[in-house]
Every structure is written in C-alpha cells, then in structure tokens.
Amino acid sequence: MRLLIATCEVHYTGRLSAHLPMAKRLVMVKSDGSVSIHCDGGAYKPLNWMGAPCSISVEQPAVQTTLTQIWTVTNKGSDVLKISFADIESDTQVDLGVDPGLAKDGVEKDLQELLAANPSTLRGDLTLVQREYPTAIGPVDLLCRTTAGGYVAVEIKRRAEIDSVEQLTRYLELLRRDPLLGNVEGILAAQMIRPQARTLAHDRGIEPVCVDLNELRGLTPDENRLF
Amino acid sequence: MRLLIATCEVHYTGRLSAHLPMAKRLVMVKSDGSVSIHCDGGAYKPLNWMGAPCSISVEQPAVQTTLTQIWTVTNKGSDVLKISFADIESDTQVDLGVDPGLAKDGVEKDLQELLAANPSTLRGDLTLVQREYPTAIGPVDLLCRTTAGGYVAVEIKRRAEIDSVEQLTRYLELLRRDPLLGNVEGILAAQMIRPQARTLAHDRGIEPVCVDLNELRGLTPDENRLF
DNA sequence: ACGTTGATTTCGTAA
DNA sequence: TTACGAAGTCAACGT
Numbered sequence: 001m002r003l004l005i006a007t008c009e010v011h012y013t014g015r016l017s018a019h020l021p022m023a024k025r026l027v028m029v030k031s032d033g034s035v036s037i038h039c040d041g042g043a044y045k046p047l048n049w050m051g052a053p054c055s056i057s058v059e060q061p062a063v064q065t066t067l068t069q070i071w072t073v074t075n076k077g078s079d080v081l082k083i084s085f086a087d088i089e090s091d092t093q094v095d096l097g098v099d100p101g102l103a104k105d106g107v108e109k110d111l112q113e114l115l116a117a118n119p120s121t122l123r124g125d126l127t128l129v130q131r132e133y134p135t136a137i138g139p140v141d142l143l144c145r146t147t148a149g150g151y152v153a154v155e156i157k158r159r160a161e162i163d164s165v166e167q168l169t170r171y172l173e174l175l176r177r178d179p180l181l182g183n184v185e186g187i188l189a190a191q192m193i194r195p196q197a198r199t200l201a202h203d204r205g206i207e208p209v210c211v212d213l214n215e216l217r218g219l220t221p222d223e224n225r226l227f
Numbered sequence: 228m229r230l231l232i233a234t235c236e237v238h239y240t241g242r243l244s245a246h247l248p249m250a251k252r253l254v255m256v257k258s259d260g261s262v263s264i265h266c267d268g269g270a271y272k273p274l275n276w277m278g279a280p281c282s283i284s285v286e287q288p289a290v291q292t293t294l295t296q297i298w299t300v301t302n303k304g305s306d307v308l309k310i311s312f313a314d315i316e317s318d319t320q321v322d323l324g325v326d327p328g329l330a331k332d333g334v335e336k337d338l339q340e341l342l343a344a345n346p347s348t349l350r351g352d353l354t355l356v357q358r359e360y361p362t363a364i365g366p367v368d369l370l371c372r373t374t375a376g377g378y379v380a381v382e383i384k385r386r387a388e389i390d391s392v393e394q395l396t397r398y399l400e401l402l403r404r405d406p407l408l409g410n411v412e413g414i415l416a417a418q419m420i421r422p423q424a425r426t427l428a429h430d431r432g433i434e435p436v437c438v439d440l441n442e443l444r445g446l447t448p449d450e451n452r453l454f
Numbered sequence: 455a456c457g458t459t460g461a462t463t464t465c466g467t468a469a
Numbered sequence: 470t471t472a473c474g475a476a477g478t479c480a481a482c483g484t
Contacts, residue, residue: 001253001267003230005321015477017332024323026228028265036271038255039326040228043278043464044263047329049271079477089321094232096251099266102274106243108460158460162364166393195472196364242462272479306462335475
C-alpha cells in the first residue's frame with residue numbers, strides 16, 4: 001500500500017463527471033492498483049476513487065506549471081481518474097500483507113435461524129413447517145402453519161422496504177395457487193420496517209412485524225414443532 | 228487526520244458482531260473522531276469502522292501481554308469498536324484542512340430537469356403537466372399530456388433495471404384508478420436500459436426510451452407547454 | 455462471468 | 470430530525 005499526503009486536483013469521467021478543486025488530501029494506492037482520495041471528514045467513502053482492476057500512468061507536466069506530477073488512472077471501461085499533484089508532502093510505501101479477513105455475525109441469515117426456532121414470536125399461533133420453502137421463483141424464508149390449519153409465508157429482512165413487500169406478494173400469489181396449501185397469509189418480519197413498506201403491506205393484506213434480535217437471542221426455542 | 232500502520236486485532240459489537248484477527252493494517256482517524264481500519268485489498272470500503280460522532284478512550288494493557296494499546300471507540304448508540312494494538316509501526320498526524328468538496332454532474336436530477344424542459348424528445352406528442360407529480364406511494368418523475376388528450380407517466384433513471392419497471396408499474400396502477408386522468412401510459416426514460424428491464428417494460432406495455440444527456444443539453448426547451 | 459441480494463451501506467434532499 | 474431514494478455504491482453468493 002502506498003500513502004501520499006499531497007495537494008492535488010482531481011477529475012473523474014465515467015458513469016458521471018466529477019471534479020475536486022486543488023486541496024491537501026490523502027491518496028491511497030492499494031497493491032491491486034486501486035486508488036482512493038480521502039479528505040479529513042465525512043464517513044469512510046472517499047471523495048473519488050478508481051476500483052481495481054485499473055492501471056496508473058504517470059506524466060511529468062510542462063516545466064512552467066506548478067504541478068509536479070499528473071496521474072491518469074484508467075480501467076477496462078471508459079472511466080478515467082486524473083490526479084494533478086501540486087505538492088507532495090509525503091509518499092510512503094508499506095507492506096501490509098494479505099488480511100486474514102473479517103468474521104461477521106448477526107446478519108439476515110442469523111435472524112432467519114432465530115425466527116425459525118421461535119416462529120411464535122411473530123404470531124402466537126404459528127409453528128414452523130419449513131425454512132427456505134421452495135417456489136418457482138425462489139425460496140420463501142419461512143413457511144409456517146397456524147393452529148387453525150392455515151399457512152403463513154414469512155419474508156425476513158433486516159430492513160424492510162417496498163421491494164420486500166413486492167417479493168412477498170409474488171410468493172403469496174404462487175403459494176395461493178397451490179391447492180395443497182389452501183389459505184396462505186403473509187407476514188413481513190424485519191428489525192426495521194420503512195413506513196412506505198408498512199403502508200403497502202397493509203394495502204396488500206400482509207402483516208408487518210418488527211423483531212428484536214437481542215430479545216430473540218434470549219429466548220428458548222419453541223417446543224411445539226410440527227417436525 | 229491521524230494515520231497508523233499497526234498490527235492490531237479488532238472487535239465490533241453493535242448492529243452486528245464482527246471480528247478481525249491480529250494483522251498489520253492501516254488505521255485512519257479523522258478529525259471528527261471517526262475511525263476506519265483498512266487492509267491492502269478490496270475496494271474503498273474499510274474492514275471495520277465507526278462513524279462520527281464517536282469518542283475514543285485509550286487504555287494501557289497489563290504489563291505481561293504483548294499488546295501496547297487498547298482503543299475503545301463508542302458512539303451515541305450501543306456500538307463499540309475495540310482495537311487491540313500489538314505493534315505500532317508508524318503513527319502520523321497530518322493537517323488536511325477543510326476540503327472544498329466534490330462537484331458532480333450528470334446524475335438523475337439533471338436528467339429530470341432536461342427532460343422536463345424537453346418532453347417532446349421522449350415522444351413527439353408530449354407536453355409537461357408536472358414534475359414530481361404526487362401519488363399515494365410517492366411522486367412520479369414527470370406527468371405529461373398527449374395531443375390526443377391522454378396522460379403519460381415518465382419514470383427517469385440514469386440506468387434502468389427491473390426495479391424501475393416495477394416502480395413505474397405501481398405508479399401506473401394508482402394513476403389509472405384516478406377518474407380525473409383517464410387513460411395513462413407509461414414511459415421509462417434512462418441513459419441506459421438493461422435488457423431485462425427493456426423486456427419487462429414491453430411486457431407491461433411500458434415504452435422504454437434511451438436518452439442522451441449531451442444531446443439534451445444542446446436542445447432549446449420545448450415551447451408548447453401547458454403551464 | 456454474470457446476475458441477485460444484503461449492508462454497521464453512505465449521501466443527498468425534502469418534508 | 471426523520472424519512473426516503475439514489476449510488477461511480479461494495480461484497481457475498483448462486484448459477
């Protein structure tokens with residue numbers, strides 16, 4: 001990895017056009033050739049960047065300008081990132097090696113596992129029939145049965161938006177055509193449900209349910225399973 | 228901005244749990260207190276991070292360990308980022324000042340403005356009724372009228388995918404319920420339309436139209452407006 | 455290789 | 470402040 005602290009001006013042309021006026025910034029060049037230009041604020045997203053694979057060509061500017069170097073970074077497409085350096089305060093090369101990588105826990109998959117073990121938290125009368133119940137257009141997260149003998153399809157998201165309602169609607173449309181199932185209701189379960197998704201769900205007769213991951217973790221699994 | 232090249236181990240607990248084993252990495256601390264941990268690969272996204280506002284408390288570990296420092300970064304919520312440093316190869320402070328910021332050009336808003344001024348480029352018989360025409364589930368980008376007296380809802384994207392067709396379909400469903408409008412057609416306008424979106428659009432009776440930003444810029448605005 | 459989906463998304467804008 | 474949609478999103482997973 002190469003780190004430069006430098007006063008520079010940046011132009012990007014590709015999926016859009018963007019320009020950064022001359023200012024002091026951090027330029028990061030990773031060993032795969034990717035380049036990112038950071039300022040001292042905002043979130044982790046750089047002001048400008050070029051993702052790998054890409055190649056850098058370095059050019060010396062005309063003598064009479066104040067510029068010291070011009071980088072032209074190009075990728076396989078037609079994207080071009082041009083960095084004009086005025087002053088390079090530091091230019092450091094460091095060898096970080098290959099990172100052992102990140103281990104995550106608590107994403108949608110975990111939520112699905114917990115709800116599969118505790119479907120009654122969604123609605124008291126539910127027992128699990130199957131996780132990832134297959135349909136022609138993809139698997140439904142959970143298929144449950146009610147004590148009254150009906151079925152409930154559950155779509156699980158970390159954050160539910162309108163798309164989630166559309167997805168569950170398509171599943172329900174298919175499941176309701178299956179004469180073996182009969183009546184099928186829909187539940188949209190998520191840690192956070194956007195108001196518009198909630199509205200559309202109600203409009204479609206789908207029940208939106210907010211779930212709490214930490215609460216779920218403290219539960220003992222439902223015992224009255226079908227299988 | 229403070230930059231450290233250091234061998235460190237990281238734990239994050241918050242919206243999820245994540246762990247990074249001990250390895251040499253770049254740790255970036257911005258002047259707003261935000262912290263990000265980068266490796267020498269992948270895109271610009273860091274392995275772990277804590278966004279501002281947050282605070283860092285530094286602790287010295289017990290003497291017999293190999294650790295030199297432990298940082299605990301916390302924000303207003305319950306998120307905690309713990310960085311255990313084994314070896315700090317370098318620790319640099321640089322003053323970048325406030326960045327003058329990025330200027331973008333060529334995004335959806337520009338497209339919408341240009342098409343609102345030149346609806347006839349979409350189809351010869353169109354005049355603008357309203358930009359951001361409101362419906363119960365959100366505003367339609369453009370509502371136009373035809374010379375024949377019908378209406379056309381226009382959804383504008385930089386790149387149109389299947390979602391864009393779904394979105395316009397929902398708008399059309401609502402608009403067609405409105406007895407004041409009567410017949411409402413749909414146009415999907417984008418700089419680039421993915422084949423799948425084009426296919427679905429045709430299937431739904433929606434007209435996909437490719438627009439050229441540079442061509443639009445050279446046009447004089449339509450004169451035959453309704454308002 | 456390509457498409458789909460989730461994300462500690464981030465970022466802008468409007469209500 | 471909140472909520473919503475777009476992004477040069479990025480990254481993981483399946484086909």
